[in-house]
Amino acid sequence: MQPLMFRSQTGSIAIAHNGNLVNATSMKHQLEGQGSIFQSTSDTEVVAHLIKRSGFASLEEQFRNALTMLKGAYALAVMNEQQLMIALDPNGLRPLSLGRLGDAYVVASETCAFDIIGAEYVREVEPGELIVIDEDGLRSQRFSGTSNRAICSMEYIYFARPDSNLDEINVHTSRKNLGKQLAMESPVEADVVTGVPDSSISAAIGYAEQSGIPYELGMIKNRYVGRTFIQPSQELREQGVKMKLSPVRGVVEGKRVVMIDDSIVRGTTSKRIVNMLRDAGATEVHVRISSPPIKHPCFYGIDTSTSGELIAANHSLEEMREMMGADSLAFLSTDGLMEGIGRSDDSPNCGQCLACFTGSYPTEIYPDTLHPYAKV
Numbered sequence: 001m002q003p004l005m006f007r008s009q010t011g012s013i014a015i016a017h018n019g020n021l022v023n024a025t026s027m028k029h030q031l032e033g034q035g036s037i038f039q040s041t042s043d044t045e046v047v048a049h050l051i052k053r054s055g056f057a058s059l060e061e062q063f064r065n066a067l068t069m070l071k072g073a074y075a076l077a078v079m080n081e082q083q084l085m086i087a088l089d090p091n092g093l094r095p096l097s098l099g100r101l102g103d104a105y106v107v108a109s110e111t112c113a114f115d116i117i118g119a120e121y122v123r124e125v126e127p128g129e130l131i132v133i134d135e136d137g138l139r140s141q142r143f144s145g146t147s148n149r150a151i152c153s154m155e156y157i158y159f160a161r162p163d164s165n166l167d168e169i170n171v172h173t174s175r176k177n178l179g180k181q182l183a184m185e186s187p188v189e190a191d192v193v194t195g196v197p198d199s200s201i202s203a204a205i206g207y208a209e210q211s212g213i214p215y216e217l218g219m220i221k222n223r224y225v226g227r228t229f230i231q232p233s234q235e236l237r238e239q240g241v242k243m244k245l246s247p248v249r250g251v252v253e254g255k256r257v258v259m260i261d262d263s264i265v266r267g268t269t270s271k272r273i274v275n276m277l278r279d280a281g282a283t284e285v286h287v288r289i290s291s292p293p294i295k296h297p298c299f300y301g302i303d304t305s306t307s308g309e310l311i312a313a314n315h316s317l318e319e320m321r322e323m324m325g326a327d328s329l330a331f332l333s334t335d336g337l338m339e340g341i342g343r344s345d346d347s348p349n350c351g352q353c354l355a356c357f358t359g360s361y362p363t364e365i366y367p368d369t370l371h372p373y374a375k376v
Contacts, residue, residue, distance in 0.1 A: 019073030092127030179206025194218030253281030
């Protein structure tokens with residue numbers, strides 16, 4: 001559990017890290033060759049060793065030096081008794097924001113955290129920026145040159161809470177627009193639209209508004225079950241889906257249902273939900289996905305390191321439809337995704353990382369990062 005604590009003769013530090021380092025394995029080999037001993041498999045531990053082996057006197061200099069050797073996705077917070085330092089990777093793959101609470105500064109991955117504690121949002125941390133906060137206040141510096149912003153698209157599609165703003169874009173609004181785009185691209189005749197709780201609700205509302213089909217609460221979520229697609233085994237994922245959701249028979253029975261989901265990774269959840277809706281009396285189930293097909297592995301912090309795990313990488317649209325037992329299946333286009341989020345096309349990545357959809361990665365992918373069966 002983070003933060004990870006490290007103690008030495010020169011003091012203690014705590015490190016919290018959101019993301020994934022694509023050069024962690026090569027850095028571990030290098031550090032072990034220099035005498036470092038690792039206590040875990042976490043790539044965050046690499047950061048601690050790089051800090052301590054830098055040779056600089058101050059923690060600020062040590063951290064800055066370590067940042068120049070990190071590759072991949074990282075929103076980092078490093079703290080000792082005197083300072084809090086935060087840094088975001090040069091592509092800004094993960095969100096990170098700065099706020100104020102009275103005379104103090106606060107930092108969070110999502111702006112909704114500021115609302116909970118009554119803090120005021122100040123600004124986004126810039127890609128390649130290092131911020132130091134201590135008794136003298138706040139000072140900012142750059143540890144990397146400017147790179148094209150490539151924030152993870154799945155933050156908007158799935159991960160972030162709808163009441164957060166990421167890169168000045170509201171998550172609920174963007175998801176609702178994704179649903180509207182999906183309705184324009186893939187209309188269908190139906191009686192009711194329902195979304196898979198919770199991350200698909202906004203998109204389902206948008207689809208219903210655009211299509212004119214009523215939105216209804218067709219599924220209820222058990223609040224005590226976590227996210228299923230990151231469970232470590234297929235058996236646990238399938239068990240989790242069954243415990244996680246319950247159809248509302250009074251809403252779907254005898255109806256043609258449009259089921260909106262935010263994404264399909266392995267296909268486990270979608271197949272189970274389609275079956276549950278049919279068992280509850282739905283006459284037709286039309287699946288609409290408010291993101292493009294995920295065909296490529298992610299190396300930046302999502303647990304999909306091989307294309308063999310991804311149903312869209314190994315099956316056609318019709319094969320996927322048959323496998324999940326739906327009457328029809330459609331995904332949002334990549335252009336529709338960008339339009340829904342509200343991005344322009346004036347940069348190579350348009351402000352987004354689209355690697356899991358397109359296979360175009362914003363950073364170098366190191367050979368030792370790849371799973372033996374991964375296809376990039």
